[in-house]
Amino acid sequence: MANDKENLTRRHFLREGLWGACLAGAGTAAGLSVARNNPDNMVWQIDPYKCIGCGNCATYCVLEHSAVKCVQAYAICGYCDLCTGYLVPEPKALDTGAENELCPTGAIKRTYVEDPYYEYMIDETLCNGCGKCVKGCLAFGNGSLFLQVRHDRCKNCNECSIAAACPSQAYKRVPADQPYLLKKVDLKE
């Protein structure tokens, strides 16, 4: 016993400790990797840089009201008076009249900020994910309106029926702890 204690030198102790720490680190990394790639920890999301606003999100979701909703990237939005995501292509007036609204469900709310800027907000209870506004904003504007799978609604089906019907392969699996793919600001673009 006394011999054993004598044999456990400081150098031995540090070497063994270091090995132990390395093994513990490798184990933690492997565990995290497995957990991260575990199908249970992955969710479906739309890559906004691939989405073409085809409308399939509105009709292919297994839910009666699609889990896909339009979201607004305020940092990208031009706050335009003539917002092509909010107004029909040839509006009678640039105002909130129903006849001028592009959204068939009236899910976009327009609020005056200051001349000539307006803020646009999405009412998710009305949005059906058809992507009509996304297409209008993308074609003429900055593309600040885009579609995302909302995970307070999504059932996270193993085989997402919208993903199977997506013509631009915009659906992908992402880690559940980072479930949204948001557009980034690039002033130069």
Added chain:
Amino acid sequence: MYRASGKTISGLIAVALVIAAVVVGVVSILRLDTTGESGSVLSAEYTYDLGKLAAIDPNLILYAESRPPVGTGFRQSRAIALDTSGRIYVAGDRAIGIFSPTGNPEKLIDLSGEPRCLTVADDGKIYIGVGDHVEVLTAEGQPAASWNPLGEEAVLTGIAKHKDDVFVADAGHRIVLHYNAAGMLVGHIGEKDPDKNIPGFVIPSPHFDLAVSRDGLLRVANPGRNRIETYTFDGDFEFSWGERSVKIKGFCGCCNPVNFALLPDGSFVTAEKGLDRVKVYNSDGGFVGVVAGPAQLGKEGQIKLCNTPEECREGGFDVAVTPDGRIYVLDVTGNMIRVFQKKAAG
């Protein structure tokens, strides 16, 4: 006998029902669209039909492409300008490409950064908006000057030289900078000032162009207001023209026109994004006709409409004109130079 017959009939009905149910089930499964081939089947109310908006009355198209397009060789072409001899200058990637009047590549000048706009002065000097500052090259392409940087938010998208004055459109700061030819800042033009009746520039996206017209006035596109405004060199707002409309006579969408050039008679050649349209307006802003629309600007006869975010983001053609009225269109997505000439009358 009757009972047996009734049982048989019941049995047959049951079998028929089962068969019918199976058939319906099989047909339903076979008809189930799991790949999205049949589309969203949403009604027209829920769809945005850009193709419908792209149609242009052929009688309004006054120009035709006069020769095959020329590739710029860039991955991202940005701006086009012509010199007095008709040579073509294209800014793209991190360089300036110079082409002969017939479109043959002559020279490539590397730059320190990404150019977004350029102009060629009568003496051959090249003025380029590079990143946050202006760079000047000699006619031979040698660096002559680099003007003071304008800050991180500066996005220089338009530049024009007139005698000893240089005007630079900064989309990031939404202002026109007035320099002298030596690069000294003389003043700012277009800052919102209700007392001077200056409306201020609305620039939702980095498209902001300007030019000096033959009447000695500065013409500046105000894309967020869908019009072209006129200023004196001292910064006084004079007047504007432009109509908001998706119809062919107007400028459509949130931010058009994105670029413009001036014909020798003072007419305007405008370029729009979203619906790629190049049109001519007279010097008072009256609609004259169409140079090219989405059908003429597409590749191999296809209508040019942006579908993917990438295509939409890169839109915004640039235009330049020759003294004899030919119109050069820089296709920034196809990286091509197209030349249009007025159709013969009759």
